[in-house]
Amino acid sequence: MKKTINILLIIVSLVLFQNCEDDQFETSLSYVTFGDSTYSTGVDVGGSTTIDVTVFSNKNVASDVTFNVVVDESSTAAAGSYNVPSSVTIPSGSNKGTLTIGLSDVNLGIGVNKLVLKFDDVDAAFASGNSTTVEYIQNCTEVTGTFDIRFNYPCEVSWDIKDSLGGVVLSGSGYPGCSGAYSTLSIPITLCAGRSYTLTTTDDYGDGWGGTGSYTLTIGGVVKVSGDGSLMDNGGLNEPISSTVPFTTN
Known part of the structure; x- marks a missing residue:
C-alpha cells in the first residue's frame, strides 16, 4: 500500500512539474x-x-x-x-x-x-x-426618379443601368405583352447622388419600342435620358439592337 502511495505521489509531482513548464513556456511567447x-x-x-x-x-x-x-x-x-x-x-x-x-x-x-x-x-x-x-x-445619398416606357412589343424590350465600373445597378426585361398594341409603364428608380451611370436599352427585334415608342429617365424632376423608337429601329432586320447613353445624378 505504501509503495502504491509513493508511486501516485511521483506521478502527481511529474504532472505538476510539466504543467508549470507549460505555463512558463506559454507566458514567454511573444506575438x-x-x-x-x-x-x-x-x-x-x-x-x-x-x-x-x-x-x-x-x-x-x-x-x-x-x-x-x-x-x-x-x-x-x-x-x-x-x-x-x-x-x-x-x-x-x-x-x-x-x-x-x-x-x-x-x-x-x-x-x-x-x-x-x-x-x-x-x-x-x-x-x-x-x-x-x-x-x-x-457612401450613398439616395435620389429617386422614374423610368417611363411606351412600347409596342413589351416582351422584346430590356434595359439596365450600370455604374461607372460596369456593375448592373437596376434592370428590367420580360414585360408581358407581344401583341403589338402600345402600352406604357412607369418604373420607380433609386440611385445615388453625384455618380456616373449608363442607361442601355435593348430591343430583341428592332420593333419593340415601335415608331412612336419612347423612354424617359427622370431623376429628381430632371430628365437625364430620353429616346424614341427611331433609336431602336434596325430597318426590319429582326436582330437585337441596343443604345447606351451616359448620365450623372448631379
Missing part, C-alpha cells in the same frame, strides 16, 4: 495580432477618409518594434482607392500600435470593397496572428 478581424467604414462621393487599424502585442515591448504589413492577394478593393503603410510600430513601453489607412473615392462603384491585410516577415521573436479585413463602400 502580434490585429485588434479586430474586420473594420468597416464609408467614403463620401469624390472624397477621402482614414481608418485606424489597431495592432497589439501580448506584452509591453522594451523598445520600439516595427512589423511589416502587406495587402493580401485575396483583396477585392478597387485599385487606387487605398493607401496602406508598409509597416506599423509598437512604441517602447506599450503593447499597442496604430496603422492608419487612407481611403478615397477612386473607382469604388457599387458593393463592398474588401482590403485584406496581413503581417509579413515578422521578427523571429514574435508569432503573428491572423489577417484582418477593412471593408468600405462609397
Whole structure:
C-alpha cells in the first residue's frame, strides 16, 4: 500500500512539474495580432477618409518594434482607392500600435470593397496572428426618379443601368405583352447622388419600342435620358439592337 502511495505521489509531482513548464513556456511567447478581424467604414462621393487599424502585442515591448504589413492577394478593393503603410510600430513601453489607412473615392462603384491585410516577415521573436479585413463602400445619398416606357412589343424590350465600373445597378426585361398594341409603364428608380451611370436599352427585334415608342429617365424632376423608337429601329432586320447613353445624378 505504501509503495502504491509513493508511486501516485511521483506521478502527481511529474504532472505538476510539466504543467508549470507549460505555463512558463506559454507566458514567454511573444506575438502580434490585429485588434479586430474586420473594420468597416464609408467614403463620401469624390472624397477621402482614414481608418485606424489597431495592432497589439501580448506584452509591453522594451523598445520600439516595427512589423511589416502587406495587402493580401485575396483583396477585392478597387485599385487606387487605398493607401496602406508598409509597416506599423509598437512604441517602447506599450503593447499597442496604430496603422492608419487612407481611403478615397477612386473607382469604388457599387458593393463592398474588401482590403485584406496581413503581417509579413515578422521578427523571429514574435508569432503573428491572423489577417484582418477593412471593408468600405462609397457612401450613398439616395435620389429617386422614374423610368417611363411606351412600347409596342413589351416582351422584346430590356434595359439596365450600370455604374461607372460596369456593375448592373437596376434592370428590367420580360414585360408581358407581344401583341403589338402600345402600352406604357412607369418604373420607380433609386440611385445615388453625384455618380456616373449608363442607361442601355435593348430591343430583341428592332420593333419593340415601335415608331412612336419612347423612354424617359427622370431623376429628381430632371430628365437625364430620353429616346424614341427611331433609336431602336434596325430597318426590319429582326436582330437585337441596343443604345447606351451616359448620365450623372448631379
